Amino acid sequence: MELVLPPFSSLLPKSHHHPPQPLSRARHGRLQEPIMALAQAPPLPLSLQEARSVHVPHRARPVEEPARAHPSSSIASEEPRFVSETKLIAFHSSAGRLDDARKVFDGMSHKDLLAWSSMIGAYATRGMFDEVLVLAVKMVSEGVLPDRFLITRILQACAYAEDLELGTVLHSMAIRRGFMGREKDVPVSNSVLVMYVKCGELGFARVVFEKMGRRDLGTWNSMIFGCCRSCKWEEARRLLDDMRKEGIEPGVVTWNTLISSYARSGDLNVAVELLEQMEESGVEPDVVTWTSLVSGFVHSDRGVEALQCFIRMRLAGVEPNGMTIACAISACASLKLLNQGSMLHCHAIKVGSVKNVLSGNSLVDMYAKCGETVAASRIFNQIPEKDIFSWNSMVAGYAQAGYCGKAYELFCKMENYGIRRNAITWNTMISGYIRNGDDERAFELFQTMESYGVKRDTASWNILIAGSVHNGYFDRALRIFRQMQAVLIKPDYITVLSIIPAFANLVAAWKVREIHACIFHHNLEIDGKIANALINAYSKSGDLAGACAVFDRHSSRNIISWNCIIVAHLLHGSPTEVLNHFYKMKQQGVLPDHTTLTAVIKAYGMEAMVSEGREIFLNMEKNYNVTPDLDHYTAMVDLLGRSGRLQEAYELIDEMPLTPNLTVWEALLTSAIMHGNVRLAHLAATEMSDIEPSDLRIQMVVSGLQDLAGKSFDVPKLTVHNKGRMLDGIECCSTEIKNIVYLFSTGDNVASEHIVAELELIMMQIGLSMLDISSGTLDVEEEKEEVAGIHCEKLAIALGISNSPQFRSIRIIKTTRMCNHCHTFAKLVSEKYGRQILIKDPKCLHKFENGKCSCEDYWSCSSCFNITYPRSCIVSH
Numbered sequence: 030m031e032l033v034l035p036p037f038s039s040l041l042p043k044s045h046h047h048p049p050q051p052l053s054r055a056r057h058g059r060l061q062e063p064i065m066a067l068a069q070a071p072p073l074p075l076s077l078q079e080a081r082s083v084h085v086p087h088r089a090r091p092v093e094e095p096a097r098a099h100p101s102s103s104i105a106s107e108e109p110r111f112v113s114e115t116k117l118i119a120f121h122s123s124a125g126r127l128d129d130a131r132k133v134f135d136g137m138s139h140k141d142l143l144a145w146s147s148m149i150g151a152y153a154t155r156g157m158f159d160e161v162l163v164l165a166v167k168m169v170s171e172g173v174l175p176d177r178f179l180i181t182r183i184l185q186a187c188a189y190a191e192d193l194e195l196g197t198v199l200h201s202m203a204i205r206r207g208f209m210g211r212e213k214d215v216p217v218s219n220s221v222l223v224m225y226v227k228c229g230e231l232g233f234a235r236v237v238f239e240k241m242g243r244r245d246l247g248t249w250n251s252m253i254f255g256c257c258r259s260c261k262w263e264e265a266r267r268l269l270d271d272m273r274k275e276g277i278e279p280g281v282v283t284w285n286t287l288i289s290s291y292a293r294s295g296d297l298n299v300a301v302e303l304l305e306q307m308e309e310s311g312v313e314p315d316v317v318t319w320t321s322l323v324s325g326f327v328h329s330d331r332g333v334e335a336l337q338c339f340i341r342m343r344l345a346g347v348e349p350n351g352m353t354i355a356c357a358i359s360a361c362a363s364l365k366l367l368n369q370g371s372m373l374h375c376h377a378i379k380v381g382s383v384k385n386v387l388s389g390n391s392l393v394d395m396y397a398k399c400g401e402t403v404a405a406s407r408i409f410n411q412i413p414e415k416d417i418f419s420w421n422s423m424v425a426g427y428a429q430a431g432y433c434g435k436a437y438e439l440f441c442k443m444e445n446y447g448i449r450r451n452a453i454t455w456n457t458m459i460s461g462y463i464r465n466g467d468d469e470r471a472f473e474l475f476q477t478m479e480s481y482g483v484k485r486d487t488a489s490w491n492i493l494i495a496g497s498v499h500n501g502y503f504d505r506a507l508r509i510f511r512q513m514q515a516v517l518i519k520p521d522y523i524t525v526l527s528i529i530p531a532f533a534n535l536v537a538a539w540k541v542r543e544i545h546a547c548i549f550h551h552n553l554e555i556d557g558k559i560a561n562a563l564i565n566a567y568s569k570s571g572d573l574a575g576a577c578a579v580f581d582r583h584s585s586r587n588i589i590s591w592n593c594i595i596v597a598h599l600l601h602g603s604p605t606e607v608l609n610h611f612y613k614m615k616q617q618g619v620l621p622d623h624t625t626l627t628a629v630i631k632a633y634g635m636e637a638m639v640s641e642g643r644e645i646f647l648n649m650e651k652n653y654n655v656t657p658d659l660d661h662y663t664a665m666v667d668l669l670g671r672s673g674r675l676q677e678a679y680e681l682i683d684e685m686p687l688t689p690n691l692t693v694w695e696a697l698l699t700s701a702i703m704h705g706n707v708r709l710a711h712l713a714a715t716e717m718s719d720i721e722p723s724d725l726r727i728q729m730v731v732s733g734l735q736d737l738a739g740k741s742f743d744v745p746k747l748t749v750h751n752k753g754r755m756l757d758g759i760e761c762c763s764t765e766i767k768n769i770v771y772l773f774s775t776g777d778n779v780a781s782e783h784i785v786a787e788l789e790l791i792m793m794q795i796g797l798s799m800l801d802i803s804s805g806t807l808d809v810e811e812e813k814e815e816v817a818g819i820h821c822e823k824l825a826i827a828l829g830i831s832n833s834p835q836f837r838s839i840r841i842i843k844t845t846r847m848c849n850h851c852h853t854f855a856k857l858v859s860e861k862y863g864r865q866i867l868i869k870d871p872k873c874l875h876k877f878e879n880g881k882c883s884c885e886d887y888w889s890c891s892s893c894f895n896i897t898y899p900r901s902c903i904v905s906h
Contacts, residue, residue, distance in 0.1 A: 112143075114134075114137050114144070115143050115147055117130075118133050118151070119147050119151075121133065122147065122151030127155070134147075140168075140173070141173070142173055142174075142176060142179070145164065146179050148164060149164050149165060149179065149183070152164065153182050153186055156189070158189045158190045159190060161183060161186035162183070162186055162187065162192060162195060165183045166195070174206070175202075177203075177206075177216075177217050180202065180203055180206075180217060180220075181216050181217050183199055184196060184203075184220035184221055184223070185224075187224045187228075188223045188226075188227040189227070191228050191229075193224075193228040193230065196224040199221075199224075200224070209221070210240075212242065212243045215243055215244070215245055215248065218237060218241050219245070219248050221237050222237045222241075222248065222252065222255075225237065225255075226251055226254060226258065229258075229259070231258075231259045234251075234255050235252075238252050244272075245277075246277055246279075246282075246283070249268065249272040249277060249279070250280075250282050250286060253265050253268050253283060253286055253287065257290035257291075258290070262294075262299075265287060265290070266287075269283070281312055281315055281317075281318070284304075284306075284312055284314075285315070285321065288300050288303050288304060288318055288321050288322065289317070289321035291303065291325075292321045292322055292324065292325025292326075293325060293328075295325070297325050297331065297334075300321070301322070304318065304322065313345075314342075314345070315347065316347050316349065316350050316353060319338065319339070319341075319342035319345075319347055319349075320349070320350065322338045323338050323357060323360070324352070324356045326360070327356050327359045327360050330363060332359075332361070333360075333364065335356065335357065335359075335360035336360050336361070336366075348380075349376075350380075350382075351380070351382035351385050352387060354373055354377050354380070354388055354391075355377075355382075355385075355387045355388045355391040357373050358370055358373045358374070358377070358388070358392055358395050359391050359395070361373060361395050362391065362394045362397075362398045362399070363398075365398055365399050366399075367395075367396075367399040367401065370395040370399065374392055374395075377392070384411060384412065384413060386412055386414055386418075386419065389408055389409075389411070390412075390418045390422055392408045393405045393408050393409050393412075393419060393426065394422040394425075396408060396426070397422060397427075397429065397430070398426070398429065402427060402432065405422075405426045406423065406426075415446070416448075417448055417449070417451060417453075417454070420439065420443050420448050420454065421451075421453050421454050421457060424439050424440055424454060424457050424458065425461075427439065427461075428458060428462075428464070429461065433461050433462055436461055437458065440454065440458050450483065451483065452478075452483055452484065452485070452486045452489065453488075455478045455489070456488050456489050458474055459471045459475055459489065459492050460496070462474065463492065463493065463496030463499075463500070464499075466500070468496070468497075471493070471496065485518070487518055487519065487520065487521050487523075488523075490509065490513040490518055490524065491521070491523050491527055493506075493509050494509050494513075494524060494528050495523075495527035497509060498530065503531040503537075506527075506528055507532070510524070510544075514547065520553070521553070522553055522558060525544065525547075525553060526559060528544060529541070529544060529559075529562045529565075529566045530562070530566070532544065532566060532570070533565060533568075533569040533570060534569060534570060534842060535570060535571050535840035535841065535869050536764065536840055536842055537570060537765075538572055538840065541567060541572070541575075542575075545575075545579075548563070557585050557586075557587060557589075557590065560579055560580075560582075560583040560590065561590050561593050563575075563576075563579045564580050564583075564590065564593040564594055564597060565596075565597070567579060567597075568593070568596070568601070569874075571840060571867040571869075573597060573598070573601045573603075577594065577597075586617075588621075588622055588625070591610060591619055591621075591625065592622070592624045592628070595607050595610050595611065595614075595625060595629075596624070598610065599628050600874050601876055601883055602635070602883025602884060602885065604631075604635035607628055607629065607632035608629065608632055608633070611625065611632075621653055621655070622653075623655055623658065623660065626645060626646075626649050626653065627661055627664050629645055630642045630645055630646055630661060630664035630665060631668070634664065634668030634669075635885070637671065637672055639668060639669065639672050639674070642664075643665070643668075646664075646665050649661070659687055659690055659692065662681065662682070662687065662689075662693055663693050663696050665681055666678045666693055666696040666697055667696045667699075667700070669681065669700075670696060670697060670701070670703075670704075671700065671887065673704055675697075675700055675701060675709055679697060679712075682694070682697060694713045694717045694720070695713070695717065697709060697712075697713040698713035698717070698730075699887075701713060703887060707734065711731070711734045711735065714727065714731045714734050717730075717731075718731050760775040760820070760821060760843075761773060761774040761775070761843075762774075762821040762841050762843040762868075763825075763841070763842050764828065764841045766828060767832070767833070771825070773821040773825050775819065784824055784827050784828055784831075785824075785827075787828070787830065788823055788826075788827040791826075791830060791858060791861075794861060795857040795861050796857075820848065820851050821843070822841055822843055822847065822851050822855070823851060823854060825839075826839060826841070826854070826858055826866060829841075829866075830858065830862060830864065835863065835864060838864070838865040838867055839864060839865070839866045839867070840867045841868045841869070842868075843869065844870075844871065845870065846870050846871065846872065847875065855875065855877045856877055856880050856882055859878055859879060859880060860879055860880030865878050866878075
């Protein structure tokens, strides 16, 4: 819902919604010729009738000149008749009987300027501007020229009808007749100015404005509105300063024009700043001011601020109108605040706007989004004159609640009630079906909607793409995306934001580049959300350079942009770059948030900078107004554990004000395993088992640690159920070679003999056997290869070495954690063959180059369970 303000209430007559009368004749064509001829002719001497009638109806008449003797006594004898007829026209029009007034007017044998003014004024007062212009053309064609008052009304009609051609002719006529240039001619000049502004000719309006010898408040308001309408924001602000310099203080209309324009454009920070200036200047904001701001916040999806603005309005003693309440209810709908929305519903009943279609639609939408479909249906049935928005809101409410049958029933009834279904209606039903898992029905509606005369729009395609991604059909989403472009439907930022997350993985790097090319082609990368999504996608697809390139070209960086690039460097094992970007963002005045500080503490841990990381943690609330939560405690346990300060890490967990979760205890478990502390490792694993007692993977770790602890320590024996039971699911991995994705599973007996032979050859060349490799850590591994078979990542690496060129990276996605042996194997292969190997397991991105891994060999050996790992290999969400 958009707030439309009449910015020139002091200049333009109010519109009345009477049905327009049929036009008596066309406004254009041959009828323009007499206007042009008369406009170019020299000023005519005033006749008796013109001298007597130089005024607008309902205004005080000027002092009449002494009557001259007229050569024709017949005309003099007719004068009382046409004067009485003119009065009769005014009488009928004031009573609202325009048809009777027009019959009297058409029956007049002689029409003077007063008669024309009465009839034209009657139409203008009721907003029938097309009829005003028709009569104006007819009047001039019959040889009667408008005076300065009537020409003002006709120009106003040209402004409302946006008739630039006729308005320009009238402007010329006003100049020829001397109605512009003097102080008393300000109303005419203002009308010309408004006409050009409303017709979108800001340049012509600026010329008129500059030539005016005197300007009043209406002049400045018109020019400011013109600049706002043409998005010339800086010029509008400059005009505000100039009018103050000339001693004219802006009124409430001036401020409302600026505030509403900025609010509609989405620049709400400036709108709020103008509100503060308005209050400082002594002008009290009215209901239009506040409604503009509330509506602007709602349309910008800033519902919390919309409600705060609404509360400020009430505290200021300003009573809301129906539109204000409707906007506030929409804010409650977006935030799903049922209680607040119900209170506003009561207020709408109190002020009598509940049956208004605008308020009714907002209430239906609010109750539907809050899941109260019964209440929404009741309000829907109470709306006396339902429009398309009423029906769409109710259909959407049922669809969102999962009642697609009821939604479809309403969908079918709309045509019976004379409501033509539009693209939003169809899209709502398609979205409802695909959200509830009925993809077949959704695609059926998508295919048939154009046969009902409704063209598919970008939103229609976006729904299918987003739904396919949500349901896990990533390749189908990409096919729909390509088909969308094939039929020349331009994707928007929602399209891109919907599809990018589907390909933020190692084996889809080329698809990310394809989508980026599409974004570049359609000039969409300037959108901040798209740039941030690209940074994240490039990073997770293993292309850190691509992520950095997007970030460097991103001009409007916000905290999300900085977090994306910081997390990208952490994911790729570059703690130094994490800290460098942290310092840069602070230099540019961007305050870090929860995510930034978590990443920075982890980076300090990777760099073994314990004191610096501890300082960030202890002062984060004081310096950055961020309260430490479980993520920060997990990062601190990781930082202390990496440096071997296991006792300090345990004490931190023991003293923390929050209840430790799995990630906190797992951080301690990882540190204890890597430093060989059996007792702390067993303690952490036991705590994890208490939190998730039904997780068989955790039980296996506990069992393994009990076996190890029993060798040297006396620890309580924990009963582990299902010990030795095979875990659900098969360990597998996927890799892409020449645009073909290959799937391998551990112990795959159907793997080709060629791949196995290649693997044996590689292992011979790097001097590695199938025997376990000890790295000084506790041996809590997944099932050994002699039991489970060859681990799948080795088969994938062997395929990549033998079937892809040396300059290409080998990219593998694995369903479980890597074991020590496979980790060592990948390092040796990367050094021996000069290949970059990227392996993404559920918790970590391993980047192998020149015999080294980005994780610096610090990852949990408890690879048999699937929980979050807060360590150098950052979690990939």
